Amino acid sequence: MCLAVPAQLVQLNGSDGIADLHGNRVPVNTMLVPEAAIGDWILMHAGFAIQRLAFEAVQRTWAVLEDLDAAIVQSSSSECSSHDDQGGASCPNE
Amino acid sequence: MPQRVTTARHALDRLGDAAASAGRPMTFMEVCGTHTMSAARCGLHSVMPATVTLLSGPGCPVCVTAQGDIDLIIEAAFVPGVTLCTYGDMLRVPGRRGSLERARSRGADVRIVYSAMDAVKMAQQLPGRQIVFAAVGFETTAPASAVSVTHARELGLTNFAALVSHKRVIPAMTGLLESGSVHVDGFLCPGHVSVIIGSEPYRPIVDMYGIPCVITGFEESHMALGLACLAEQVRDGAAELVNLYPEAVSSGGNQVAQQLMHQVFEPADMRWRGLGVIPRSGLALNQEHREFDAQLRLGLSAPEDREPRGCRCGDVITGGCVPPDCELFESVCTPILPIGPCMVSSEGSCQAWFKYKRLHVAPIAQMTPTEVTS
Numbered sequence: 032m033c034l035a036v037p038a039q040l041v042q043l044n045g046s047d048g049i050a051d052l053h054g055n056r057v058p059v060n061t062m063l064v065p066e067a068a069i070g071d072w073i074l075m076h077a078g079f080a081i082q083r084l085a086f087e088a089v090q091r092t093w094a095v096l097e098d099l100d101a102a103i104v105q106s107s108s109s110e111c112s113s114h115d116d117q118g119g120a121s122c123p124n125e
Numbered sequence: 126m127p128q129r130v131t132t133a134r135h136a137l138d139r140l141g142d143a144a145a146s147a148g149r150p151m152t153f154m155e156v157c158g159t160h161t162m163s164a165a166r167c168g169l170h171s172v173m174p175a176t177v178t179l180l181s182g183p184g185c186p187v188c189v190t191a192q193g194d195i196d197l198i199i200e201a202a203f204v205p206g207v208t209l210c211t212y213g214d215m216l217r218v219p220g221r222r223g224s225l226e227r228a229r230s231r232g233a234d235v236r237i238v239y240s241a242m243d244a245v246k247m248a249q250q251l252p253g254r255q256i257v258f259a260a261v262g263f264e265t266t267a268p269a270s271a272v273s274v275t276h277a278r279e280l281g282l283t284n285f286a287a288l289v290s291h292k293r294v295i296p297a298m299t300g301l302l303e304s305g306s307v308h309v310d311g312f313l314c315p316g317h318v319s320v321i322i323g324s325e326p327y328r329p330i331v332d333m334y335g336i337p338c339v340i341t342g343f344e345e346s347h348m349a350l351g352l353a354c355l356a357e358q359v360r361d362g363a364a365e366l367v368n369l370y371p372e373a374v375s376s377g378g379n380q381v382a383q384q385l386m387h388q389v390f391e392p393a394d395m396r397w398r399g400l401g402v403i404p405r406s407g408l409a410l411n412q413e414h415r416e417f418d419a420q421l422r423l424g425l426s427a428p429e430d431r432e433p434r435g436c437r438c439g440d441v442i443t444g445g446c447v448p449p450d451c452e453l454f455e456s457v458c459t460p461i462l463p464i465g466p467c468m469v470s471s472e473g474s475c476q477a478w479f480k481y482k483r484l485h486v487a488p489i490a491q492m493t494p495t496e497v498t499s
Contacts, residue, residue: 034159062272062381062385063269063272063379063381063385064379065381076317077212078242078243079240079269081265081320081379084373088372088373091344
């Protein structure tokens with residue numbers, strides 16, 4: 032419930048906006064960060080912007096999340112390879 | 126990518142060095158459900174020095190909500206004419222009459238909302254129903270509830286109300302220290318709560334209790350660095366407040382959010398799972414906004430706290446035990462059929478333990494008293 036994620040504000044009408052969340056467009060309320068403007072990077076929690084962020088901080092967070100994705104994919108591949116070594120089924124991604 | 130790996134490794138090396146030269150075991154506590162899950166997911170516990178323990182404290186909003194307050198939310202869902210709006214985390218928490226999910230299957234109108242404002246919109250769309258929003262969570266979530274109440278007032282809505290059991294993290298931390306139930310050498314402070322309240326509110330914990338406090342983000346390198354920073358302070362006999370998440374957390378926090386909370390809520394004595402009633406540890410609607418109090422509007426009385434038999438969630442969230450110490454863990458209590466909230470919540474210790482199999486960490490019952498308390 033306390034999870035917050037970085038997103039970019041792409042539309043704003045009063046305090047009702049739309050944020051780009053890594054490709055997903057989601058509604059966001061900017062009442063808690065009234066200085067937020069279109070193009071700003073924000074930290075989003077439960078439909079509200081709670082902080083403006085510097086782009087470098089956002090890049091760092093997304094990079095870590097992408098690393099995590101890569102690690103999960105790598106881990107899955109390793110498991111498949113391991114199965115192959117033991118005569119198991121081939122990994123469908125290979 | 127190699128640089129980020131090096132950063133995490135560098136932080137772990139610093140942690141290892143500090144732990145080795147301190148010459149004694151150290152116990153740290155994180156107070157945030159997202160930290161709980163993040164540490165478990167990235168395997169942080171498995172790469173920490175054996176003499177360093179990281180406990181989960183009262184930081185998961187679902188887990189700390191007292192059983193009586195959960196029962197109250199479920200009672201409200203059964204009131205004829207009520208549509209109960211909740212964040213998804215609360216849906217499967219078992220109460221005396223089953224969970225909200227069970228209530229829905231028995232005909233209650235229970236809706237999951239993504240934002241508190243969705244509940245206000247629903248009140249506009251369904252004028253014939255009483256829309257009750259279950260307002261739970263710490264200071265990260267409370268400002269959103271405050272906005273929903275002020276917005277409902279501006280719209281003149283008489284069919285919107287909130288069951289408020291918001292909690293404040295600092296009184297929980299001090300309450301835990303005052304209880305003496307667990308020895309903590311340092312706190313890893315919650316990043317997103319701190320975005321709202323700022324770093325300064327932790328200073329009394331540092332100054333009055335001599336406990337170091339480090340605010341961190343949620344990436345593995347951030348958390349490892351936070352632990353290294355705590356361990357170095359313990360080694361040096363120091364107690365300082367350190368903000369390692371300055372890109373999001375300022376010393377004063379989000380002033381707009383604080384002001385909104387102040388306009389709508391007032392500090393109130395609050396009951397917590399595992400900690401009992403802590404004075405001024407919660408937020409209640411103030412006199413000016415009491416007309417939006419769902420408990421008053423529906424005439425509901427607060428049920429007594431009755432924990433599920435055998436459930437040790439209260440001990441888990443106060444550092445009194447780790448999930449495998451509970452006899453129900455993995456035997457009858459699982460994410461599919463949870464008994465206690467720590468197994469329900471995606472930020473709960475029991476679910477984190479279950480999903481990521483932190484089996485390398487010995488249950489506290491198997492540790493020596495020295496390992497646990499010193």
